[in-house]
Amino acid sequence: MNEPFPHLRDQVYDGTGVKLGMWLFLFSEIMFFGMLFLLYAVYRTRHDAAFHAAALNMDTAIGTLNTAVLLTSSLFMALSVHAIRDGRKRLTEIFLSITIVLGISFLVIKSFEWLAHFQHGLYPGSPVLLRLGKGEIMFFGLYYVMTGLHGIHVFIGVAVLSVMLVLIHTGKIDKTRFAALENAGLYWHLVDIIWIFLFPLFYLIK
Amino acid sequence: MENNTNDTGGMGYLDKTANGRGILAWILSTDHKRIGLLYAIVMFSFFAVAVSIGFTMRLALIEPGHKILSAQTYDALFTIHGVIMIFIFIIPSIPAFLGNFFLPILIGAKDVAFPRLNLLSWYVFVIGAVLAMVSLFTGGGPIDTGWTFYVPYSIQTGTNVTLAAFSVFLIGFSSMLTGINFITTIHRYRAPGMKWFRMPLFAWSLYATGWVQILATPVIAITLLLIIAGRVFGIYLFDPASGGDPLLYQHLFWMYSHPAVYIMILPAMGVVTEIIPTFSKKPIFGYTAIAMSSLAIAFFGSLVWGHHMFTSGMSQTAKWLFSLLTFIVAVPSGVKVFNWVASLYGGSIELEPPLLFTFAFIFLFSIGGFTGLMQGALAVDVQVHDTYFVVGHLHYVMFGGTAFALFAGIHYWFPKMFGKMYNKNVAKLALLVMFIGFNTLYFPMFVLGWEGMPRRSYDYLPQFHTGQLISIIGSWILVPGLIIMFANLIYALFKGPKAPANPWGGVTLEWKIPSPPPRENFREIPVITERPYIFNTGAGNE
Ligand code: HEM
Numbered sequence: 001m002n003e004p005f006p007h008l009r010d011q012v013y014d015g016t017g018v019k020l021g022m023w024l025f026l027f028s029e030i031m032f033f034g035m036l037f038l039l040y041a042v043y044r045t046r047h048d049a050a051f052h053a054a055a056l057n058m059d060t061a062i063g064t065l066n067t068a069v070l071l072t073s074s075l076f077m078a079l080s081v082h083a084i085r086d087g088r089k090r091l092t093e094i095f096l097s098i099t100i101v102l103g104i105s106f107l108v109i110k111s112f113e114w115l116a117h118f119q120h121g122l123y124p125g126s127p128v129l130l131r132l133g134k135g136e137i138m139f140f141g142l143y144y145v146m147t148g149l150h151g152i153h154v155f156i157g158v159a160v161l162s163v164m165l166v167l168i169h170t171g172k173i174d175k176t177r178f179a180a181l182e183n184a185g186l187y188w189h190l191v192d193i194i195w196i197f198l199f200p201l202f203y204l205i206k
Numbered sequence: 207m208e209n210n211t212n213d214t215g216g217m218g219y220l221d222k223t224a225n226g227r228g229i230l231a232w233i234l235s236t237d238h239k240r241i242g243l244l245y246a247i248v249m250f251s252f253f254a255v256a257v258s259i260g261f262t263m264r265l266a267l268i269e270p271g272h273k274i275l276s277a278q279t280y281d282a283l284f285t286i287h288g289v290i291m292i293f294i295f296i297i298p299s300i301p302a303f304l305g306n307f308f309l310p311i312l313i314g315a316k317d318v319a320f321p322r323l324n325l326l327s328w329y330v331f332v333i334g335a336v337l338a339m340v341s342l343f344t345g346g347g348p349i350d351t352g353w354t355f356y357v358p359y360s361i362q363t364g365t366n367v368t369l370a371a372f373s374v375f376l377i378g379f380s381s382m383l384t385g386i387n388f389i390t391t392i393h394r395y396r397a398p399g400m401k402w403f404r405m406p407l408f409a410w411s412l413y414a415t416g417w418v419q420i421l422a423t424p425v426i427a428i429t430l431l432l433i434i435a436g437r438v439f440g441i442y443l444f445d446p447a448s449g450g451d452p453l454l455y456q457h458l459f460w461m462y463s464h465p466a467v468y469i470m471i472l473p474a475m476g477v478v479t480e481i482i483p484t485f486s487k488k489p490i491f492g493y494t495a496i497a498m499s500s501l502a503i504a505f506f507g508s509l510v511w512g513h514h515m516f517t518s519g520m521s522q523t524a525k526w527l528f529s530l531l532t533f534i535v536a537v538p539s540g541v542k543v544f545n546w547v548a549s550l551y552g553g554s555i556e557l558e559p560p561l562l563f564t565f566a567f568i569f570l571f572s573i574g575g576f577t578g579l580m581q582g583a584l585a586v587d588v589q590v591h592d593t594y595f596v597v598g599h600l601h602y603v604m605f606g607g608t609a610f611a612l613f614a615g616i617h618y619w620f621p622k623m624f625g626k627m628y629n630k631n632v633a634k635l636a637l638l639v640m641f642i643g644f645n646t647l648y649f650p651m652f653v654l655g656w657e658g659m660p661r662r663s664y665d666y667l668p669q670f671h672t673g674q675l676i677s678i679i680g681s682w683i684l685v686p687g688l689i690i691m692f693a694n695l696i697y698a699l700f701k702g703p704k705a706p707a708n709p710w711g712g713v714t715l716e717w718k719i720p721s722p723p724p725r726e727n728f729r730e731i732p733v734i735t736e737r738p739y740i741f742n743t744g745a746g747n748e
């Protein structure tokens with residue numbers, strides 16, 4: 001009687017179901033950011049010239065660097081999923097660690113970028129911003145909301161990947177059951193893709 | 207399946223020896239049945255609070271010019287009433303309670319796909335609900351924006367909108383996780399042989415609902431976060447002074463909140479679709495049409511949000527398009543009503559409480575639906591927008607529709623959930639009282655609204671007195687009806703006679719296992735060989 005319902009414990013491991021659940025979650029993430037892109041589209045149409053002017057405050061070099069960092073991290077993410085499939089634990093851990101480090105680097109670079117904007121007086125409600133036009137205020141409002149929420153997603157991603165690292169190390173994730181790692185990967189790629197859209201919309205429209 | 211000899215004492219999942227004692231055995235349980243009941247407890251506690259508030263609001267309007275409640279108090283009351291009823295009661299109601307309990311059983315599964323995520327969803331829900339209450343006593347006090355949180359007022363008001371919006375965000379997150387769980391469960395955990403078109407229709411309705419929960423909820427999530435961003439960080443994306451547009455807020459809000467109406471009503475339709483065949487001993491008429499109309503409602507329902515904004519400012523083209531689409535959504539809803547009636551036709555009808563509740567549902571929901579169509583017509587909407595007509599309509603749909611279907615489902619599945627039977631005569635009496643009270647309370651609101659009585663008003667002109675008075679008396683009938691119903695059920699929970707495993711002669715899977723169901727539902731996963739609702743009476747079987 002100490003194991004009342006043993007068959008519940010060893011319910012077959014359903015990797016497909018786990019991944020399906022993740023995809024559904026990603027759909028909801030797409031709707032979430034999708035609404036912000038919708039707002040962006042409307043306001044950009046209304047304040048075309050001002051958005052253009054405001055984008056001149058963006059440092060394309062840093063933006064490009066960050067894009068490269070995130071894309072590379074996605075590559076290593078994919079490699080680590082590949083490695084676990086082959087059962088190469090050590091390699092998986094190395095690739096995953098690189099992904100995490102790159103994720104953190106993205107956040108660090110992004111914070112410096114935000115700090116630089118703040119130093120130029122370009123923060124919400126700042127006198128500098130208020131002196132600029134409505135379109136500029138909208139541009140920076142959207143910029144902070146969208147890159148901010150994206151940053152939070154990167155942060156969560158880094159946390160999730162760190163947990164994955166522990167799970168791999170302790171053997172909870174191995175080549176027979178790695179859907180969790182695949183899911184973390186899917187999430188990481190989504191975060192990456194969102195950035196791929198944010199980058200041109202804020203940096204490359206000058 | 208019948209030989210569940212190990213199910214100690216016949217208490218199934220409720221058994222204390224096998225499942226552990228005390229509250230921890232409940233709030234740490236990943237059993238979908240226990241989680242369903244956990245939702246029920248929280249939901250109904252809040253329901254009681256919100257009903258009391260509604261009752262108070264009615265009472266305060268007993269005579270024109272008296273201003274028993276100040277404008278500020280009345281604003282706070284209808285806002286809290288609305289927020290609780292919508293987000294804490296009616297949106298989770300059927301899916302999170304009856305859905306959690308019965309979805310796995312109906313499709314022959316041992317649990318939902320992600321049991322631990324299911325428990326987590328409950329915690330997120332409870333934290334959200336508690337924070338909503340905390341918001342009443344902290345910050346600037348009870349919010350006064352209405353449950354719609356319209357900008358610019360929701361940004362400007364000194365009341366505690368920030369915390370309240372965050373709590374609704376959390377509750378929405380929980381609802382979305384439940385949707386993910388249900389859809390995965392339906393895709394992956396159907397019993398062998400249970401093809402898509404052999405699923406009970408309640409499962410179909412939860413499937414359609416799940417998609418709405420997944421795709422629409424993030425829209426309200428971001429909308430609420432933008433209100434918080436406006437209040438906390440001064441990033442106010444809807445402020446005309448800085449190039450924003452408050453109308454966009456309304457668009458985003460209703461892009462969620464209209465589909466949310468389908469999160470409320472689709473599961474309700476699913477519940478009555480289970481009940482009708484059992485009490486007419488006949489297969490449901492038009493199985494495929496009902497299943498597909500759920501999906502059609504979910505799809506078209508996502509395209510009609512603009513009908514809430516006819517008077518807010520929209521192009522003429524947008525107006526007639528939204529109006530047209532609104533009329534189109536009514537078609538699949540009508541399909542269902544006709545199918546229900548046709549399913550009853552020629553059946554051997556047993557007028558048990560669940561079926562009577564279902565009749566009340568069909569009647570009240572039809573009135574709600576028709577008045578909804580009236581508001582979907584452009585010219586009429588200009589007249590009735592923001593009047594008591596809308597208040598009448600929304601109560602007919604949500605209360606008369608969803609809540610009555612929830613009550614029907616509870617009376618249907620009560621013996622299964624607890625292995626006890628309630629007093630059927632008292633249940634019928636409660637229904638009669640509630641039905642009379644409900645119509646006395648809300649029908650006059652249509653007339654009042656038509657004559658121009660504005661909603662959300664703490665006082666009114668003397669010409670509305672008669673209507674208001676009738677409506678107030680209605681609340682004095684309705685609330686006792688609710689009390690009788692709940693008292694009857696709670697009494698049965700403790701003192702009710704033992705119910706057999708299949709008191710109604712139902713044929714779906716839940717009636718083939720003991721009451722209350724064993725912890726793992728099925729000792730052996732059943733194999734499905736035919737469509738649901740096949741009764742051995744010979745009548746009309748396919
Ligand atoms: C005995 C039960 C109830 C009573 C007496 C009652 C009464 C009221 C009253 C007096 C109002 C305010 C009308 C106004 O001045 O505009 C109201 C609004 C509302 N009620 Fe109820 N109600 C009850 C149950 C319900 C239920 C079950 C639901 C939903 C499932 C619900 C949802 C709402 C909503 C959404 C509003 C609009 C709030 C707003 O304008 O922000 N009510 N109700």
Ligand SMILES: [Cu+2]
Binds near residue numbers: 463464467513514
């Ligand atoms: Cu609507």
